Amino acid sequence: xxxxxxxxxxxxxxxxxxxxxxxxxxxxxxxxxxxxxxxxxxxxxxxxxxxxxxxxxxxxxxxxxxxxxxxxxxxxxxxxxxxxxxxxxxxxxxxxxxxxxxxxxxxxxxxxxxxxxxxxxxxxxxxxxxxxxxxxxxxxxxxxx
Amino acid sequence: xxxxxxxxxxxxxxxxxxxxxxxxxxxxxxxxxxxxxxxxxxxxxxxxxxxxxxxxxxxxxxxxxxxxxxxxxxxxxxxxxxxxxxxxxxxxxxxxxxxxxxxxxxxxxxxxxxxxxxxxxxxxxxxxxxxxxxxxxxxxxxxxx
Amino acid sequence: xxxxxxxxxxxxxxxxxxxxxxxxxxxxxxxxxxxxxxxxxxxxxxxxxxxxxxxxxxxxxxxxxxxxxxxxxxxxxxxxxx
Amino acid sequence: xxxxxxxxxxxxxxxxxxxxxxxxxxxxxxxxxxxxxxxxxxxxxxxxxxxxxxxxxxxxxxxxxxxxxxxxxxxxxxxxxx
Numbered sequence: 001x002x003x004x005x006x007x008x009x010x011x012x013x014x015x016x017x018x019x020x021x022x023x024x025x026x027x028x029x030x031x032x033x034x035x036x037x038x039x040x041x042x043x044x045x046x047x048x049x050x051x052x053x054x055x056x057x058x059x060x061x062x063x064x065x066x067x068x069x070x071x072x073x074x075x076x077x078x079x080x081x082x083x084x085x086x087x088x089x090x091x092x093x094x095x096x097x098x099x100x101x102x103x104x105x106x107x108x109x110x111x112x113x114x115x116x117x118x119x120x121x122x123x124x125x126x127x128x129x130x131x132x133x134x135x136x137x138x139x140x141x142x143x144x145x
Numbered sequence: 146x147x148x149x150x151x152x153x154x155x156x157x158x159x160x161x162x163x164x165x166x167x168x169x170x171x172x173x174x175x176x177x178x179x180x181x182x183x184x185x186x187x188x189x190x191x192x193x194x195x196x197x198x199x200x201x202x203x204x205x206x207x208x209x210x211x212x213x214x215x216x217x218x219x220x221x222x223x224x225x226x227x228x229x230x231x232x233x234x235x236x237x238x239x240x241x242x243x244x245x246x247x248x249x250x251x252x253x254x255x256x257x258x259x260x261x262x263x264x265x266x267x268x269x270x271x272x273x274x275x276x277x278x279x280x281x282x283x284x285x286x287x288x289x290x
Numbered sequence: 291x292x293x294x295x296x297x298x299x300x301x302x303x304x305x306x307x308x309x310x311x312x313x314x315x316x317x318x319x320x321x322x323x324x325x326x327x328x329x330x331x332x333x334x335x336x337x338x339x340x341x342x343x344x345x346x347x348x349x350x351x352x353x354x355x356x357x358x359x360x361x362x363x364x365x366x367x368x369x370x371x372x
Numbered sequence: 373x374x375x376x377x378x379x380x381x382x383x384x385x386x387x388x389x390x391x392x393x394x395x396x397x398x399x400x401x402x403x404x405x406x407x408x409x410x411x412x413x414x415x416x417x418x419x420x421x422x423x424x425x426x427x428x429x430x431x432x433x434x435x436x437x438x439x440x441x442x443x444x445x446x447x448x449x450x451x452x453x454x
Contacts, residue, residue, distance in 0.1 A: 202427075202448075209430070243453075268453065271454075273454075274452055275452040286382050288452065
């Protein structure tokens with residue numbers, strides 16, 4: 001099986017260094033680690049974002065992360081894959097890290113492809129919703145990303 | 146100009162947490178950070194690697210990193226890009242991190258594309274050479290990667 | 291007929307008027323049937339229903355499924371994680 | 373004719389017998405001319421020269437370049453960083 005290990009976390013706060021650093025995946029067998037961080041931005045389509053709230057259907061999100069890790073591992077064929085994913089929810093402000101994905105594999109193409117595929121699948125299928133609150137006092141649920 | 150800031154480092158030791166963590170690029174304007182770590186592997190084409198040495202033509206490597214950052218930034222067109230690159234040289238053992246690339250941009254496609262382009266350009270053009278020493282006592286300069 | 295828990299999230303929650311409720315459902319449903327039943331129950335939902343997916347026991351519902359007492363259905367508006 | 377510093381790295385260094393040396397060079401050279409001159413100077417280099425690129429003052433040499441005293445040339449065998 002291509003998926004060697006998956007470490008999947010949905011947590012009710014912005015991500016901390018434990019989540020954002022790829023250090024936990026560094027070891028002597030995997031030569032390449034590709035990572036992605038999603039960071040809360042202070043602007044969206046020209047509007048100044050003051051804060052936001054991620055709502056999460058937690059048990060489904062955890063289950064879907066397992067599905068995503070398995071599917072991306074299977075796509076890699078024989079390449080071994082170690083995946084670590086953290087998604088935060090709740091209140092966040094610009095500069096907070098909401099998503100961290102780390103993918104380790106012996107070779108760089110597999111690591112890059114896997115990381116991008118995991119991020120795209122999260123954007124498509126993870127039951128998490130972002131409500132942005134703007135500097136003018138209005139708020140809005142984002143639809144898609 | 147697409148390249149907002151580049152922080153480029155060639156250092157004579159394995160990379161430490163300062164280099165491997167994307168934390169330094171986290172801020173409220175860039176929503177996406179894509180990263181890559183190159184890690185020394187304990188096997189190469191079936192041979193057990195005991196240690197290796199990276200030789201580096203340091204002033205040329207530093208100059209080429211500037212060229213690479215500028216070229217990748219220009220490819221992104223209007224997307225702003227912040228790039229951080231660290232390459233280590235000298236003696237290393239399996240599990241040591243030799244390369245760290247971090248690319249931050251407002252959107253994920255630009256961050257991913259830039260990170261991958263920087264890594265490919267480094268593999269193609271950075272004047273650094275890897276000599277692997279195997280468990281059986283032999284040693285060999287790698288040719289390409 | 292089975293009684294299932296239905297959950298509403300994000301921009302589906304206000305029109306539903308609740309975050310979750312127990313609903314009696316037919317033995318077998320597909321996505322269209324769930325949308326019709328919930329739209330009839332909460333007319334304010336009808337505007338957002340076409341864009342919503344349906345989850346059954348934590349997986350996206352595709353095709354038909356047999357429901358049992360205690361199953362969980364959820365309306366999943368377009369997601370925006372990451 | 374200008375005197376330039378020539379540097380040899382990795383698997384080009386042993387056949388050259390040194391890591392760097394001062395070499396008198398023509399006023400204008402291209403990659404093929406540098407390879408020929410260095411191959412004539414160090415016959416043991418000839419085996420690795422076809423795979424080597426040439427750098428001039430820290431940039432890869434493409435086309436012709438005018439050399440000046442103190443310029444730096446380097447033989448760049450296939451790289452393996454990352």
